[in-house]
Amino acid sequence: MTESDDFSLPLAAPPPPPPVPHWPARVQPMPLVEHEFEFSGRGDEYFRIWIVNLALTILSLGIFSAWAKVRTERYFYGNTKLVGVPFEYLAKPLPILLGRIIAVVLFSAYVLAGQFSIGLQLGLALLVAVLAPWLLVRGLMFRARYSSWRGLSFRFVPDYGESYIRFFVLFLPLLASFGLLYPWVKGKQKEFIVDHHRYGTQVFRFLARPGQFYPPYLIAWSVIFAWMFGGAMLFGFGVALLSAGSTSPPPQWIIWAFVVAIYAGYFVVLAFLAAAIANLVYNSTEVGGRRFQSRLKGGRLLWIYASNTVLILVSAGLLIPWAMVRLAQYRASCLSLLARDDFNGIEVRQGQGIDAIAAEVDGLFDIDIGL
């Protein structure tokens, strides 16, 4: 649950009130209870796992990285609990190793190709773009199938046609609108991802309309625009002031100050936008009548992102485990599930026993491609 990017949503409008289920009249409805996600991982504990697995990965020339990935995922899943029951990550290392080899080969080819032939790089990028919607579905299926809670696995129901529409075809109107449709496309994509998830018989549903992605993006765009505009004005003013009466070019530091200020503003806006989109997505997601509630704060997220970046840089990367744990802790502390039941009555999908699940695992392509 650390990689909630799949589900990432942020702030914006307060969540609509949860729908009232139609209970049989004679049954007293159970009260709505808020169940909080807990994360019990610790930085020092995860550091030991991270550094040992990294060293083994190095000594094995990368082969061990698949085992390291499984141990890392299991650590974060196993420390994330809902109603006192931890999540489980069940994937095996070998399919992950295969996926990683493919991803590394593709990525290296892409970067190197760019140095020699723009045409070759474009060709590779096009190939990946054409395959991306398919890869995305495979990746979501993989992650869902190997994520489990209370002895039941999640599922992602593949719909390749819809995936190609939302992650490929929609780029045409996006380009034609000069990016103005971006929030709407983003909303359609999140909707696709959420709507196709299942937990046993329980269906995930995305309740937000894609248009609800506009407010956070419009705010973010306006702030960035205002920031750059103001920065450019100050920049021009500063240059005029400093070089008044001389013909020499402006000093170098003022250009750097301008660039740094623009990037800092960008960083700030991105943190707030990430919080807003994550809140929007979670707060618009229901699973079998149960609602998520996400209360991420942009300022707090910004502080975590910024201080994590500084910690990682000054420690030459050694504090990465603390950074990851802090972020997971904050995300879990802001997330809860509103439910009226005790989660005991969820069944596995009709006719879908363990064997049926295993049959979906079609050999070669049951790999986790980390693009």
Next chain:
Amino acid sequence: MTSLAARYFDGQSSRVHDVAVELLDNRTLRLRGAGIERDEPLEHLRVSPRLARIARTIELADGARLLLDDHPLIDQWFPLHNPLQRWVDRLERHAHAVAASIVVCVLSGAVLFYWGVPWMSDRIAAQLPEQVETRLGEEVLAQLDRFAGLAPSSLDMERQSGLLERFAALKADMPGAENHRLLFRNAAGIGPNALALPGGTVIITDQLVSLVNDDREIDAVLAHELGHQQQHHALRQTLRSSFVIVIAAMFAGDVSSASAVVVAVPTFLLQGHYSREFESEADAFALRTLAERGISPAWFAQAMRTLEAFVSDQGESDDSPGYLSSHPQTRERIDEAEFAGEKFAIEHPELYRERPDYDACAEDGICEDAESEEMDSDEVYECVDDDCERVEPDASLELQ
């Protein structure tokens, strides 16, 4: 017999059953709870590897599973399961193994960036067909012309062909230098500068040509750029940067939300390191080439001083655009060139006219007006045979 408390899930529903688990006769696991009575042979069970404090899972053959807090008994029940991850788990809990891992990671990082990346890049550069480098150079030139404000040169033809002759003389009988070419560009935005593009193209800006006082300073700059060309520095630098970005991105990918800064800063620092290495190589090449062509390497120092004076005229320190900003540590480079110049003067006393401090009036009596100036040098060299050592008059002061 100790029994452990566990939560049992049948794999068909999300219902939690509290059960007690214990080992029966060393071959069977017994589960007992409200409505649950199962005795399972150990060989049909699979257990999840131990990891930190997280709960362990025992999978039953029919998809049911047991979730229980970590306990030493569990690994005793399944002594042969997950040997690899059991060993990894022991390492993770062992202080010495953790310390050794830190050493391994830090050392490998250093080795990777200081030797691994250069080695890999240089191997690839040596393998690449020449056309690749040429194509790359054409792309870079096209982009420079389009985006960096390079305009056609405004030097007159006579001046250009004079400089082209000097360039040809410099690269004469350099192996593989037949296709190296010199291009002139007017670059107001870049200022006095010279660039070595992949594949043999050297660019010199009009601003640099008009800045220098003597064409032998241009020789020095061109020799330096030819040094970059002869050792394929542009291509090798490109490959190194690509590797650094790939490696840094692989690590940053694990820290999903860390910003691009985490990738950009190390890339930037390492590029500085790699390019300093290439600059010293090109400098050494230039000093050698100048001496071989009968031009005092001290002209290199002279060119550096001219550029330095230009920069300080601009009222700025080292970070101004232009030649010096991509060629840092000017002081040391000037000293190196001066030293080579002194050596040249001793080895070739007959070429004394090629020295920058050649004074036609004092040394050859060719005086334009009556005043003769005394040479003053604050540096003293002691030479034994061909070995010269520079003596700094106030070295003792500087040491403090």
